[in-house]
Each structure stands twice: as structure tokens, then as C-alpha cells.
Amino acid sequence: MTLTGKMLIGQQSLHGHRDAIRAMNPATDTPLEPAYAGCDAEHVEQACALAWAAVDIYRETSLADRARFLETIADNIEALDEELIERAIAETGLPRPRIQGERSRTCGQLRTFARTVRLGEWLDVRVDNAHPQRQPLPRADLRQRHIALGPVAVFGASNFPLAFSVAGGDTASALAAGCPVIVKAHNAHPGTSELVGSAIAQAVKQCGLPEGVFSLLYGSGNELGIALVTDPRIKAVGFTGSRSGGIALCQAAQARAEPIPVYAEMSSINPVYLFAAALETRGEQLAEGFVASLTQGAGQFCTNPGLVIAVQGPALERFIHVASDLLSRCPAQTMLTPSIFNAYETGVSALAKHARIAAKGLAATGPNHGQAHLFVTQAPAFLSNVHLQAEVFGATSLVVECKDAEQVRQVSEHLEGQLTATLHIDDHDLPQARALLPALERKAGRLLVNGWPTGVEVCDAMVHGGPFPATSDARSTSVGTAAIHRFLRPVCYQDFPDSLLPAALGHDNPLGLRRLVDGQREA
């Protein structure tokens, strides 16, 4: 297909009237065609009105129909083939295998949610049968299911132009829950967004759904985002991006006449703990793994290992030495956008004021080339200096040298909320790892042993979430099938005749769900 530079409002393609967005190829610092003119208040109104008109129909589609819709989106994205791959590479500077892998992940994610929809456990059906004879009062017939919250506004991430953008995890889980979605396209990849948006809009049509199930809007600045979040028909928000951006959306959502939930995935430095025995026996191997995880994708991952915590001594010295040596040979890499590159440079400079530079990667050889950095500081400095906890989005990490296990504990308790925390241990380290675990469970959404936090599996058990500021809502995950729960709420039906009950709650269990009936789980 030819890129049009138009937004999608339901099945309609429209040109905007406001300031245009134009993607930049970060590898060449050249602008890409076409321009995407921003939408105005009237377009937001149209998209929200269509979404509102769609919600009661879409949220009651059968499990099979909804699953098929998600699978059709995946099929349509795959059919975009090379055009999508090439555009995404041009707009992000990410290498081809990464974009191909991300497309697989995106389509796999949609199909995984299709499976989850069909399984129906997310309905959380509970049935308490009537007890007309109970004393002193009879019990009514009570049945609970979950329904969609309503239209959801999704703000895609810059660093996952497919897997966390227009048809990414937020969109897939909201659509799975039965919520219409309005996406604000990320300004860094408008063409990729148009391609994927068209694939979704086409699936809406193929599946005979109301057109308001999906819209895709463009707009520079914050105006469009705030207009979406404050529209009374929007009932929840999914966001992946900066801490300041996430907090602004949370505040706008809370200031509404009817406050709504915002799921913002914001800021995490992902502490990695190197325990004594592991460091002693395989410090070099750990240094290799660390540098590979840190520099992968120019370090542009929410789960990038931005903090290393260990007890000082010769083994840690050797780790720092080997990691520095490896890092100093890492080529600079093209970052996603000029503004991300500039923010990275600013972040590195700020960190350099407070911590010692242990190593730098190879210098830039092209535009927007981020140079990897490794910093070192001591625990007392870390504990007393809030700047050392600021996320620097890119291939930069800080080693915190601790005097002893007690100082490791203090540093851990001092941490803000995190997406991940990683423990590198050998058998001898188990007692100390066990002692630290309660603090880490309080601090992070995912705990890893002897791995690296980059690489987030889309599965049932994944938690890509964590206490503030990792996310705005620690009760949720934005990756994995449990993400569907973010967009649902329970409704109870009391003494309903069978003919008026939704199918999930019918007396004969027509959907064949495993329901909780009178306190017992059905087989």
C-alpha cells in the first residue's frame, strides 16, 4: 500500500489540519515522506463518538468472534511483509533481525490473546446459587462476570514500533477485553503506525465489527493526548514512555469528573545483584553477559540493566575491569530518534557529575550514535544522591560498590520501584539471596536468577510491571496474558432469569467455562 499521511477514524482515512509530524531516519538524519498532519478537536470527537457507538456491541462479541478478530489483525500485519519491515527500519534505525523478531512477537502476542479470549478465564465467572430456605434470610441467585471498561486510549512506545505500538500489547489486551481502542501514533514512527493501523482497520471490516472499534490519530505536542485522556467516553489509558509523560497523563485522568485508570509504564533502572560466590567463580562470564544485555538495541529497553550492586573487593574489581574492557570495544549505535539521543547525552553528562566513569564505548561514527558508558560509585554516595537513581535511557549503567551485605540491603531498600531485579548467585549465595528476596519482591515486578532482564517473554506468567515509578499501577502487567485484566471490571447479576443473563452466566453454562460455583471450582 502507499502511505497516505492520513489518520484513521474508524473506516475513514482523513487528512489532519494541524502541525505535521514527519519521521526522521535516525541513521541518516533525513526526513521521511509523507508528512502526517495533526488532528484537531473535531477528529478526537469523531473517534470517541465512534468508539462509544461500538462499545456495547463489541464488548458482547462472542469469544470465538473476538479471538478471530485478533488473529485476523495478526494475519493482516504479516501480509504487509517487506513494506512494514523496511519502513520500521527506516523510522527507527533498528536492525532488520530485530524488526523481524518484533513482528513475530507482535503477531504471536495477538494470537496468544486470541487463545486467552477463547479460554474465558478472564471472565472470572462466579455463581452463588439461590438458597430460598436459608434462615434468617433467603439467599438470592448471584452471578458475576467481568465486562470491558469501555473505550481505551493507547499511547505507543518509541522503542517497540510494533510490539508496543499501534497493535502492541496495550492494544491487543484492550481489544481482547472487549474495549474499542483509539491509538495516538508515536511521532517517531508514523508510517509504521499507518501500515499497522490499516491492518487493524481492515480486520475490523473483514470481521464485520462496528468501525469505531479502532481509530488511529496523529498529533504533535501534548494537546491530542490530553484531549483523549480527558474525553468522558475514554475509560482507561495505556501508555509506555517517559516518567514525566506518564505522570502528566495520570494527573489529567485523575482531574476528570470521572477519574479513570491509567496504566503507564515509565521508568526503571533494573538492579542486577552480583553475589560473592557467583562473582568469584564466573566474574568474567558475568561481565560478558552484562555488557551484551546493556548494549543490546543501543540499550533502549525498559528492562535495560542500568544498575549493578555488589560487595566491593577483588572479584568486583575484576568484573568492572573486564566489563570496561568489553564495553570500550562496543561500537556506538544509532538511537531511535534525535530527541532520544539528545536525552541520552544529557543523562550521561548528568551522571558524570556524580559518579566516576569506568569505561566508554567506541565514539560515534554517525548521527544519533549513542556511546555506551559504565559508571562506578560507592553505596554511601548512592544512598545520599537521588540523581544516581535517574533512568538514563540507553546503554549506560552504574556499578554501586557496597561495603558489606548490610549496605547491599540499605541500597535495595533505598531503590524506587522497578520492573525487574536480577540475582546472580551460586549455591553458596543462596542464604544471602534469600535474605534479600522480601525487599526485592516489594520493589520489583519480575525477579530473575542468573539471567539478564532484557528480553520479556509474552506468556501467562510474565509480569512487566512494578511499583511506582516503574509503572503507575503495580497491580498490573503490560506484557503477557494477565494484561487483559487491566481493562475489565466485575458486574453481578442478581436473580436474573436465564433469558436475560449473558451467556457466560447461563444456568446451563453454555460456554462451558470453569466457573466458581458455590465456592467450588467446576471441572
Next chain:
Amino acid sequence: MTLTGKMLIGQQSLHGHRDAIRAMNPATDTPLEPAYAGCDAEHVEQACALAWAAVDIYRETSLADRARFLETIADNIEALDEELIERAIAETGLPRPRIQGERSRTCGQLRTFARTVRLGEWLDVRVDNAHPQRQPLPRADLRQRHIALGPVAVFGASNFPLAFSVAGGDTASALAAGCPVIVKAHNAHPGTSELVGSAIAQAVKQCGLPEGVFSLLYGSGNELGIALVTDPRIKAVGFTGSRSGGIALCQAAQARAEPIPVYAEMSSINPVYLFAAALETRGEQLAEGFVASLTQGAGQFCTNPGLVIAVQGPALERFIHVASDLLSRCPAQTMLTPSIFNAYETGVSALAKHARIAAKGLAATGPNHGQAHLFVTQAPAFLSNVHLQAEVFGATSLVVECKDAEQVRQVSEHLEGQLTATLHIDDHDLPQARALLPALERKAGRLLVNGWPTGVEVCDAMVHGGPFPATSDARSTSVGTAAIHRFLRPVCYQDFPDSLLPAALGHDNPLGLRRLVDGQREA
């Protein structure tokens, strides 16, 4: 036991230093001994420090131990016997059978949560086994469980001095989730609070738990509440009370460096729809049921039927006539507190400026006697006047006469969020009821057919929640076993050795839970 007028900080009883609270017997307008001096910042600090010290131990108690703790609380409350019943009657003016029934409900609720804890489904265990051979990348071993959010601040309700106060639904569900609880005693029933608080503190001791699992603080004004909600060690809030009170707590919680969830149950007028055939065939019976539900407990229920919606005509005229006749013979009833009585009088006066009075109950014969009221208005007035949707806490309801089904729909879409919506229907009304259902599902947490909204069953399927302003978080319920989910968050464990995994996630499933393993539910 003798009431001491002291707060409870863990196992310690302490006198406060601030302005004292003293209960009033609303039936006689006389003060009750003893006085409860308010706590100061130092007491909040102590209670939070103890709760924080308890959290990692308490949240990892075994399912059996935690269940036994909840059951011990119930046993201890029952052992308070007549002393508790008499004090609760004196502090609330509620009749003896109501207080006795509420004690049963409170203890039954604790035992229901004990059963839920033992069942372990709230852990939502998910296991995705490792696929070391997967291409292009291996899959790690990933396991998810839910853990307690941390210490919870609970603000009890005036209208349920047992079932929604110190050991009520919020406390029971937070303790079930593994959260230490700090209760701010309601100012209207400090003695009842001390009795029940002592029963909990005693159970903490009997079960050998860390003392910080429970504290009970007193304080007049808002200072104590804000101090609790803004303490960084408090991780969630349960509240039942006024809309203004709930919103104030939500705002304080959002303004924290780390925002936390507030579950505030606030304001609902619980629309009751009378459909044509039902109204025609059994209008008198409906009027009887309506007046009984409206005036029960002086109308002091969150689910009180404060709004009746029907199409105008002779059948509705007859309903209003019969209801008015019944209502005019209802004696005035003692309300819970002088301030609730005053607020009721103010609310009735405000409503009288905007709607016609159809009937009044018998006049007051004692202090704080609330007189029942029935108002009537027309749909266009209701649609254009926001005052007609304000909750009047007490035995007052408003009938909205609609021209036709379309106007019924308009009124429904115009409603704020509600705890309940009730449909009175006969078979002939089914098509119209079905047409209205999507709107009602969007507006309310519980939908009833041919019943009355007062009376909230504690069971698995109950939803006592709903869109704002019914509650601050429509994704939750504050009654029923699903209330436990409010105080939990997911944590994922990646590639953990079995010896480091929590028991719920162990490779051999040592707790015998029904886990979701590789997408399949275990038997």
C-alpha cells in the same frame, strides 16, 4: 472488658494527647463514656513502623495460619457477647436484631475469607515452563504469584459499626491478602471499635503474629486520616463514607511521591426501574416492597433505593399513591449520629426545592429522628438539574416520571455511576429490559431483577462496587471474596531454583493449587 478510651498500637494500649472523641447515644442525645483522646503524629509513626516491620513476615504466613488468624478474630468477636451488642446499640441507635445480625455477618465474613485464603485461587499462580530448545531464543522458566501490597489504612463506615468497621470487609480482605492493617476508628462508635480492636489484637497474640499486623487509632478531624494516607509505608486505603471524604483521600493518595490505590465506596442512589407489565400487574406489591426497602434501617444503606424510574401513566400513579400512603404511616427512626441526621435534613430541604413532595413519613418523636420522604419529578427536569442526582443518605427517594422508553433510556445514560440498578419486570417486559441492560451494565456494579438493592450478600459472586462516584475504582468490590484482589499485586520469578521459590510456585506444587501451567489449568 472495661472500655479504656485508649488506642491500640500493636499490643500496646495508649492514651492519646489530642482532642477527644466521645460517642453520642443518638436515641437519647446523651454522651457516652469513655472519651477517646486523639492520637498525634508520633502515634501514627509508631503504628506505621510496626506495620512495616510486620509486613514481610505476615505476608508469608502459610495459608492455614492466616486462615486460622481470621477465624480466631471471629471467635474473639463472638466472645465479646452482650457487651459488644449493647455498646453498638448505644452508639448507633440501631435495633438489637440488626446489630445481632450484623455481628453474624461480620464473623461469617471473616470465616468466608478464611476459606478463600485456604483455597488459594487469589494467588493466581501461573507457570510457564522453560523451553531451552526453542528457536530463535530459548524460553526461561517463568512463574507468577500474587503478594500483598503492604500495610493498608482502613476507614470504617458509620452505618455498619461491625460489618464495615474495625473488623469489617476492608480489614478482613486486607488481612486475608497478607496486608497489615491500621484502622482509623469511626468517630461515631469508638467504644464498639475498641471492643472489636481488642478482639483482633488478642488474635494477633494468640496466633503468634508480629504485633504490627493490627493497630487502631482515634482522631477527630481530618488530620489523622491524611497522616495515614500520606505515610510512605501505607500502600493502599479502604474507605466507606461520603463522596467528599473519599475524594479527599484519593487526592492525598495521588499527591504522594509514590501514589497508592484508594478503594473508596462513596455515593450511590441505586435506580429502580418499574417496567410497564410489572407495574400494571403488581403495582401495589411493588409499592410495599419499595417502602420496606427504603425505610429499612432509617434508609441508612449505601444501596438504599433513592431513585425510581418508570413511564408515566395510571399504573405509575397508583404505585406512587400506594407508596405514599404506606410511607405516610412509617414512623420516624433514630439516625446514626446527629451529624448524619442534620445532613439528611439538609438533603431533604435541598431536594424539596427541585421536586414535588409526594409523601412524608410520621413526624419525629425523639432526637435525631429521620422522617421518610418521597419526591416526584419529570424526566426533563431530572435531565437538566444535577441536584436531583445528589445522594440523600436516609429514607428519601425520588420518582422520575418518563414520557416513554426513550426517555427512560435518556435518564439512564444521564446517571452517574451506581452500586446497583434494579429492574422490576414481568415476561412482557423482557424485550425492554434487555434493551436497557447494556446501559445499566456500564453504570452499575450489581444488577437485580425483581428484588430490592438493600441487603448485600457476602459471597463469591457479589459486587459491591461500581463506576465513579459509587466507588473510586470500578474494577473492584468491597463486599464478597473478590475484595481480596484489591490488596494484591503480581510478581514473576524467572529461572528460580526450587529452593528459592515461594511454596506456591514450587516445582512439585507443594500447596496443591490449581495452577495455570503452560496455558492449561491443572486439575
